[in-house]
Structures are given as structure tokens and as C-alpha cells.
Amino acid sequence: MKKKPTIQMVAELAGVSRGTVDRVLNNRSHVRPDVHDRVMKAIRETGYLSPRQAYQTKLSEVSYSHIKLGVLLPNWTGHFKTEILRGIDAARSELEDFHVEIILKECKTDIPGEVIELLDELLDEEVQGIALCALNNPSIETHVSALNDNNIPVITLNSDLPESRRLCFIGQDYHKSGRIAAELLSKCIPVSGSILAAVGNLEFDGHRTRLEGFLDRMEEIGFRKDQIQVIETYNDYQTTFRKVTEALEQTSGICGIYMANRSVAGCTEAVNTLGMKDSLKIICHDISESTKRLLQNGSIDFTISQDIFRQGYLPMIYLRDYLQKGKLPESEETNTNISIICSQNIENS
Template sequence: MAVTLQQIAEAAGVSRGTVDRALNNRGRIRPEVEERIKRIAREMGYQPSRAGRALAMAKRKIRIGVILQYMETPFMQQVLKGVLEAKEEVESFGGTVKIYEIEGVEPEKVMAAMEELREKGFNGIALTPSEDQLLRARIDQYQEEYGIPIVTFNADLEDTKRLCFVGQDTFQAGRTAAGLMWEMTGGNGQVAIISGQVANPGLISRQKGFTTEIKESFPGIEIVDIRYSYDDEWVASKIVEEFLELYPELTGIYITGHGVKGVCQTLQKLGKDKTMHVIANDFLEENLKWLKEGTINFLIGQDAAVQGHSPVIILFQLLFDSKAPEKEYQYTDIVIRTKYNMG
């Protein structure tokens, strides 16, 4: 049975009207009393009615902005689906969610979108950041000066004032890839890394995790080169051709982001698709095809839909219920797939 305001009032030793003012932030109540009432309501499992929540939303004008970068990539299209699901949920209660889609790495466009959201009275922002000092400063400014909470997702800028991060623990994902490479190579040989955008914090972290674990735990493996495809399949294919020319003894390739199609097609064309050890990321249709064929040995996955959905809901809960996120780092699971457990 649903918990009523009267039951909360009796448990708190106050009137029903005081409970109503506390739970709906209507003022005329001491802060310590308001906090005690909210705590008791949470402990009792109180849930406002849908109609009541919609009415409160209309009064508060909760507006959340979502800014996505790297939108030309298939993975971010999957993240967008999660954002759209959260948008539908929030707007069913009378809130507003505005989405900005940016291709590539464009911190200036991110900051312009942030400013537009601020000027229009939006009171929470979720964004996928890139490595940029001005963007770091802007995130801090929005939190400290404007009181607008920022949630980062998919990639993180840890030493900022952002509220929390939702996404993969990319450093651990990189370490996981290093362990898998050790298993395949027997702990010896030359390997190379193909990354995507230079300024993508998530890819930087995967790369660091991989190189750190190799150096600390597997000294018999030599990382001979690191190149960037900028999420371009043609560039990725040319990198592979150059790797094989420069390093004829190369035994493994770790792909931290996109470029899988270019890498695998080139390995197949050069007859290296069954002998080269390849580890890539994300359970995308193209990647799963190469996993099934055996050109990719391992795929390391993350939950794209959660990365899109959770940041919006975290901001909604903060703005509507004053419920802070439970953890600063809300990591999605690191999942490993081979052609034998594709599902």
C-alpha cells in the first residue's frame, strides 16, 4: 500500500500541511525540519503520485540539456537512444530535455551550447567532454558560479567540479585488454595501438590502462607504436599497412575506439586476419561481424543505453527530489566477448 502524507506526518510528529510543504519545497519551514521529513519519507518508501509529480514539475520548470560529441560514430548513436528514452520519461512529467548533437571533437560548440542552455534557464546539463582546458574551466564555472550541475558521460574530466560520471572505467578496460593480449601472445612479441580522437578522454584512459599494465606486468611484450585514426576507417586501414611494413614481427593490435572495419579489412586483404591478435571495443554490428569471422579475438563492451539514459535521470532526481547521486563514478560493466559467447 502506498505511503500517505498523513503517515509521514505521524512518524515525524508534525502536521500533514508541514509534510506537504517539505516534500514539495514550498518554504515556510525550518531547513532541519524539512530535511528530517524528507529523510523519514525516503525511509518509509514514499513515492509521490504521477499527477502530483507532473504538477510539481510544471511549477518548477525543470529543464535538462544534453550535449553529445562524436555523433558520427555508431557507438554514440546507441548512446543517443538511451538519451531519447530518458527524455521521454522526463517530459512525461512535464519537464524539458533539449539535445545537442555534435560531430567530431568540438569543445567550442559544446561551450556555446552550454551558454545557450544557461541563457534559456536550463538548470542541469549532461555532456560528453573532450580534453580541453577552457571546457574544464567552464564546467567549474557552471557549478560554482551559476549553480548548474554537470554530469559527464561516456568520457570524463575527473579533476573538475562536475557532479558525477556515467560510463565505462576506461583505464580498467585498457588493463583488461592488456591481460587478454598477454593470454594470446604468451607474454612475448610486438603489439601496437590504434586509437581514435587525440582529445577523447575515454580513449586516452584506455590507452594509459593498456600501456601501464603491459609495462608493469608483461615486460616481454613491446608496444612498438601508437597511432590515431580520428575515427576514420580509411586512415585506420593505412595505419595497418604502415604497421606491417615497419614491424614485420608485429603480433597484436589493440583498437581503443573506432576504425575496426578499416583495420580488419586490411588484415584480411593482406592475409593476416587469422594470425594477428586483435582486441577492440564495443558490441556494434560491424565489430560483431569481424568477431564472428575470427579477425577480432576479443571485444570489450560497455552499456551504451545506460550511458545515455542515466545522466538525464540523475539530473532529474537531483532537481526534482534533491536526491544526489549515490556514487561519483557510476561505472558500467566491463564485458568480454569472443565468437563463442556472442549471444
């Protein structure tokens, strides 16, 4: 059997040290042109491959068919969009060598029919798997189940469609994060105090589930249902500002605000305008640059963050593994982390 070529064999044939061969292989300086030529000739004659070259050769020998993956996102902007797109771009770069193409579409409204229309457009573009963040609507869940029945796997991200037959969900345990928010707020206000809970859009499973977790834990702690006023603000700054202002003006005794809503600045602006900053405790979710500033200046007390980048990245990786390798994601890998951030640990977030 022919002996496998080694770096020592190359060095001996070229009449140089192993270190010189290594410098040539890694394109380092301080190698004379004639020595470089002798080493390259010895490499060709022996057929030697460096560990990196051997690995790349092994990868190239694995034949993967070209696949298209679709991503459909809601009409959200700001921190969510920035981080989700950063995760998708990271996955796109990583999967290029495996013949994976990623097609992105974004909704312009919160109308369920638009989601279904865009899903059909992705099918027309012959995608073989879809990552989706959408309203928790029966027609959308039925459509996703039909996609599964037609061998188009769907992974939900950030907000789930639990009654659909999706492959898995990538996101935070929102019920748990809502319970954590309740636990924090209950430590900051008297049990006799009133609370305002501002939710983004209850048609999104993530928003609704956060609220359910919050309400469940507050009831366990001893807060009555009539102590907690719920408003829906659709993640819109002006709507949030107006509804929070109205609630604070019309309801006396509010001493805590829970924001399951992306328009945190609309809430804090209402509080500041009414001169109530020092009399209210505010807890929210996620850690955008705006939220960091609000933590630093004391406008909010805590935020509960999640890894949105991974919610954009992981669905692409899992769909590729499923379609090209037949590998299902482990259930414990699908939940992203929960972190509690205050003014003193912003730098670690």
C-alpha cells in the same frame, strides 16, 4: 471516521461479485452494459479508487516545477550515437510526466571552441542541468567548473572531464577495461612479440585512459615500452586503414593489435588486405553489429563492451533527481558494466 471504500463495498452496492467489479475497472469484456452501468454508479457513490488509480492520484498531487535539461554530444556516429540516443529517448519518455524537457545538441567538429559555444547556446535556452561528452580540454573543464559555480550541474558521460567540478561521471572504468584488454592480449601472444595500439583521439579522456590502463598492465606482465607502437586514428575508417597498413608494413614482428578506437573495421580491412588475418590477434572495445560480424568471421578475437544505452539514460535521471528532489547519485551507481565478448557468447551481448 468514514470507512475507506473497498472493492467489496462497490460489489455489494452494485449487486455483483468482486470479479465483475475488477473486469469493469480493467475494461475487460463479458460484462453486460446494464451491469457495467451499475458498477460505475457504485464506484462513484462510494468514491472507490483502484490501487492503480490511487497511485496515479498520489503522483499527480506531487507538484514538480518544469525543468529543462541539455545534452551535448560529440560528432560521433554509428553504434555510439544509436545507443546514446536510445538512452536519452527512454529517459525523455519516462520524465515527461515530471515536467522535464530535454534539449539535444551535437558537435560537428572536435574543436574545443565549438563545445563552449554550444554550451552557451544551451544556457541561452535556459537549461538548468547539462549532460556532456566532450574533449578533455582545459578550456572546456574551466567552462564546466564555471557552470557548476553558477548552479548549473553538469554530468559527464562516456568520456570524463576529471579536473572539472562536474556532478558525477557516467561511464565505464576505462583504466580497468584497458587493463583487461592487456590481460587478454598477453594470453594470446608471446611476451617477445610486438603490439600495435590504435587509439581514437587522445584528447578524449575515455580513449586516453583506456590506453594508459593497457600500457600499465602490459608493463606489469613484462612487455617493454619499445614493443608497443601507439598510433592515433581519430575514429576515422580511412585514417585507421592507412595508419594500420603503414605500421604493419614498416614494423616486423607485430603479432597483436589493441583497438581503443571505434573504426575497428578499418583495422581489420588493413589486416585482411595484407593477408595477415591468421597471424594477428585483435582485441577491441564495444559491440556494434559490425563488431559482431567481425567476431563471427574471426577477424577479431575479443571485444570489451560497455552499456552505452545507460550512459545516455542515467544522466537525465540523475539530473532530474538532483534538480527536483535534491538527491545526489550514489558513486557506485555511476559506473556501467564491463563485459568480455567472443564469438561464442555474442548472443548474450
